[in-house]
Amino acid sequence: MQERSFGPIRFIPGPNRGKYPYCHSVYIEGAGILIDPAGDRERLKRLRDEEGVNAVWLSHWHEDHFMHLDLFDDRPLAIHPADAPMLTDMDVFLDAYDIDDPDTRRYWQSVLTETFHFRPRQADRFLEDGQIIDLGDVQVEVLHTPGHTPGHLAFRFIEPEVLFLGDYDLTAFGPWYGDRDSSIAQTVATVRRLQATPARCLLTCHETGVFEATPVNTWDAYLAVIDQRRQALLDLLAAPCSMEDIVNAWIVYRKPREPLEFYAHAEKALMGKHLEELVDSGKVLRVGNRYRRA
Ligand SMILES: [Zn+2]
Numbered sequence: 001m002q003e004r005s006f007g008p009i010r011f012i013p014g015p016n017r018g019k020y021p022y023c024h025s026v027y028i029e030g031a032g033i034l035i036d037p038a039g040d041r042e043r044l045k046r047l048r049d050e051e052g053v054n055a056v057w058l059s060h061w062h063e064d065h066f067m068h069l070d071l072f073d074d075r076p077l078a079i080h081p082a083d084a085p086m087l088t089d090m091d092v093f094l095d096a097y098d099i100d101d102p103d104t105r106r107y108w109q110s111v112l113t114e115t116f117h118f119r120p121r122q123a124d125r126f127l128e129d130g131q132i133i134d135l136g137d138v139q140v141e142v143l144h145t146p147g148h149t150p151g152h153l154a155f156r157f158i159e160p161e162v163l164f165l166g167d168y169d170l171t172a173f174g175p176w177y178g179d180r181d182s183s184i185a186q187t188v189a190t191v192r193r194l195q196a197t198p199a200r201c202l203l204t205c206h207e208t209g210v211f212e213a214t215p216v217n218t219w220d221a222y223l224a225v226i227d228q229r230r231q232a233l234l235d236l237l238a239a240p241c242s243m244e245d246i247v248n249a250w251i252v253y254r255k256p257r258e259p260l261e262f263y264a265h266a267e268k269a270l271m272g273k274h275l276e277e278l279v280d281s282g283k284v285l286r287v288g289n290r291y292r293r294a
Contacts, residue, residue: 004210005029007160008137011203011210012047014039021064021115023205026155026164031135033057035155035164036205038067045071057127059166060149061086061096063116065205070117076124080144082151082181084123093118098180099265107261127153145194147187148176154194163199169206170218174225178269184277188223195219233274237284240292246271 001013001024008029014022018039026035027047032054037044047053048071055076058065061083069077079087086093090112099105112118127133129144143154148167155164167176168191177187195216202211211218232251241249247268250256257263275291278284285294 001209006162006201007157008135009157009160009162009203012039012043013209014205018206018209020206021067023064023067024203024209026203027051027053028135028138028140030137031055033135034072035059036065036166037069037072038063038065041068041071044068048072055125057153057155058083058087059154059164059205060152061093062149062167063112063118065167066118067116069121070119073119073121077121078125078127079123080128080151080153081123081126082146083149084126084151087121087123089120090118096180097265098269104261104265107259132158143194143197145190147183147185147190149179150181152190154197156197156199161198161200162203163194163197163201164203165194165205167205168194168222169204169208170202170211170214170222171204171207172221172225174222174229176270177273178266182273184226184273188226191219191223229270230274230278233271234278234283234293237291237293240287240290242290243268243272243275246275246291 001017004011010027010029012025012027014024016022018024023036023038025037025039032052034053035057036059037056053072053075056072058079086096090109094105094108099108127142129142131142133140139158141156141158143156145152145154152166154166175187177184202214229251236249247264250267252267252270253263279286283294284291
């Protein structure tokens with residue numbers, strides 16, 4: 001993938017099409033702001049040393065967006081206040097993923113340290129919905145876009161009409177809303193809000209990354225994944241199932257994937273959100289430790 005510029009907004013692709021554990025980054029020329037430093041480490045080092053990074057903004061607290069934040073330890077960090085606590089302490093971080101199994105926690109502690117260079121960080125600045133920030137060459141509107149995480153941010157660069165969507169990434173995998181504080185309802189509301197936000201170009205953090213023309217069905221297909229997961233779960237629950245049975249059906253990931261500590265947890269997390277929603281609406285009943293369709 002190529003770097004692309006839209007006025008002073010530069011799209012810097014991550015390795016492997018920005019697939020996890022990488023992501024695409026955005027650099028604002030002039031102001032020297034880097035958003036989501038988790039792509040090619042050498043490229044980001046060169047950016048820092050040759051062009052200058054004056055501040056780092058994070059779209060949200062997930063590890064695949066801060067992997068190389070340690071290169072910018074001495075630069076001010078901005079994030080939404082709801083996503084700031086997870087960066088301050090690894091236990092707060094793991095709790096926000098709802099990871100309670102001791103083995104899974106140990107797995108994550110080592111991966112966070114070694115792969116993602118986790119170091120406790122305090123935010124230096126909070127970004128909140130509706131702020132218009134004048135960066136000289138460009139004005140940016142901050143959009144608080146919860147659902148994926150409680151403090152997820154999108155950015156609208158008013159001229160040249162570029163909208164950065166962060167992890168509402170319009171991929172075929174569909175949205176993620178599996179953390180303790182994620183929400184299916186907020187995800188749907190946020191995606192519809194972003195769809196209605198005027199933009200000539202969309203930037204996302206994973207895979208395609210740059211959308212210069214976005215057919216309506218790209219947004220609809222992205223949200224339809226939520227309905228497909230819900231329906232597949234309802235079909236499965238024609239017969240009573242435990243949470244273990246549900247995870248072993250691999251509705252989200254389609255088949256078991258390694259490392260299991262990661263994927264089994266992720267499968268359980270997303271299915272857990274759907275179960276919660278279906279139990280609340282009376283479509284699924286809980287009997288002991290099993291679930292079945294009402
Ligand atoms: Zn994310």
